[in-house]
Amino acid sequence: MLIPRFNYHKPSTLKEACELKAEFKNKAMFLAGGTDVIVNLKRGVISPDNLISLNSIAEMTSNSVNDKKGQTIIGASGKVAGLINEKFLLPYSALKTAMENIGSPIIRNMATIGGNIVTARPAADASPSLIAYKAKAVLNSVSGKREVSMDNFFVGVGKTVLNDDEILSAIILYNLPSYTGSAYIKFGTRKALEISLVNVAAVITLEKPDGPITDARIVMGAVGPVPLRAKTAEKILIGEKPGAGVFAKAAESAASKDSSPIDDFRGSAGYRRDMVKVLTERALKMALSDIR
Amino acid sequence: MKRLINITVNQKKYELAVDPNMTLADMIRVELKLTGTKKGCGLGECGACTVILDGKTVSSCLVLAVEADNRDVITIEGIETEKGLHPVQQAFVEKGAIQCGFCTPGMVLSAKTLLDENPHPDEQDIRKAISGNLCRCTGYQKIVEAVQSVSARK
Numbered sequence: 001m002l003i004p005r006f007n008y009h010k011p012s013t014l015k016e017a018c019e020l021k022a023e024f025k026n027k028a029m030f031l032a033g034g035t036d037v038i039v040n041l042k043r044g045v046i047s048p049d050n051l052i053s054l055n056s057i058a059e060m061t062s063n064s065v066n067d068k069k070g071q072t073i074i075g076a077s078g079k080v081a082g083l084i085n086e087k088f089l090l091p092y093s094a095l096k097t098a099m100e101n102i103g104s105p106i107i108r109n110m111a112t113i114g115g116n117i118v119t120a121r122p123a124a125d126a127s128p129s130l131i132a133y134k135a136k137a138v139l140n141s142v143s144g145k146r147e148v149s150m151d152n153f154f155v156g157v158g159k160t161v162l163n164d165d166e167i168l169s170a171i172i173l174y175n176l177p178s179y180t181g182s183a184y185i186k187f188g189t190r191k192a193l194e195i196s197l198v199n200v201a202a203v204i205t206l207e208k209p210d211g212p213i214t215d216a217r218i219v220m221g222a223v224g225p226v227p228l229r230a231k232t233a234e235k236i237l238i239g240e241k242p243g244a245g246v247f248a249k250a251a252e253s254a255a256s257k258d259s260s261p262i263d264d265f266r267g268s269a270g271y272r273r274d275m276v277k278v279l280t281e282r283a284l285k286m287a288l289s290d291i292r
Numbered sequence: 293m294k295r296l297i298n299i300t301v302n303q304k305k306y307e308l309a310v311d312p313n314m315t316l317a318d319m320i321r322v323e324l325k326l327t328g329t330k331k332g333c334g335l336g337e338c339g340a341c342t343v344i345l346d347g348k349t350v351s352s353c354l355v356l357a358v359e360a361d362n363r364d365v366i367t368i369e370g371i372e373t374e375k376g377l378h379p380v381q382q383a384f385v386e387k388g389a390i391q392c393g394f395c396t397p398g399m400v401l402s403a404k405t406l407l408d409e410n411p412h413p414d415e416q417d418i419r420k421a422i423s424g425n426l427c428r429c430t431g432y433q434k435i436v437e438a439v440q441s442v443s444a445r446k
Binding site: 003005008035042053106 | 359
């Protein structure tokens, strides 16, 4: 399979990359891990005049933990395989599990966390957890930078709030409050190289070790054009003592009120809805046992 | 316009002029004539084109040759030692882990990388490590046994 011709650019700073993108706008695409871009180039889905490599920009491949600010900044070009082994990821069980489920070991050695997000696939693994953790995306351009909540980052299938001249440079994760637990479940028919049929990320925070729930976030993937918050389910949980009864009630609501799956060759809408219920309940139980 | 890259393949340094749209897999097979690296799906799904790039396994069909500038590549041809086949290769032969052989180069490199990082993996570790390499002949059992036998000898 041949790749169409393009002009190749390899900036070594974020500033340089922003300048290139400002110059070429939608005539340029970024190349990070290549597990999506190269595939789409070969399939003829995309044929940009310019390809801007983001793999030699130190600011985008490094991470920094800032305890004073209570945040961790993850470079968007960081390899998934590398991030899985980072110590700072340990409290973020949902995100860690999500990253461990991307592609295969070979794909994880190439793919980047930024790439998993900007492609805006409804079934992407990293996105639901990032939304559940209230993470933010850092977008840079020649005119400066802005931070966008991951909750507002996705606009539609393959569409994000990124402008033609912007780069997703980093993701900000905030330190989790005490007594917070989280979990992510990816459901597909194979264990490797699989696209989620449904996936669910859940994060719950308790007031004290035995409850009640003060904050809850449930985000479902592959049941709508963008990862969806199960808002009615979250509402049911807040203020309640955690347990099987309230988890089942929330899961039922997530499936019937919050998800909007479609039929496709991977599964029917009805089946997906049933799976939302099962997975949400399980994810909540796992999040409860993950409380730290 | 071609670009000049410096690349180390199997401990040999090369200076090559490559088109930006040439993949690392094509560079290895066409320019360097190292045809042990196989091209299967071309989309990063089968693992036949696996090579080791800076110590990590990658699908060389999804890496542009220009992106491998100043980097270190090991292909299946690069793991033999002066004593003969690499222990993983030898184990594949002895355990009958090769049938048609198309997945074998990638499979061997994934197994070698696993054993370099974890000399005594359990069965699940092995199955996980080769989960990006598809084999349509063996059913994987003999491959897992081959990797286990190398681990037992260490």
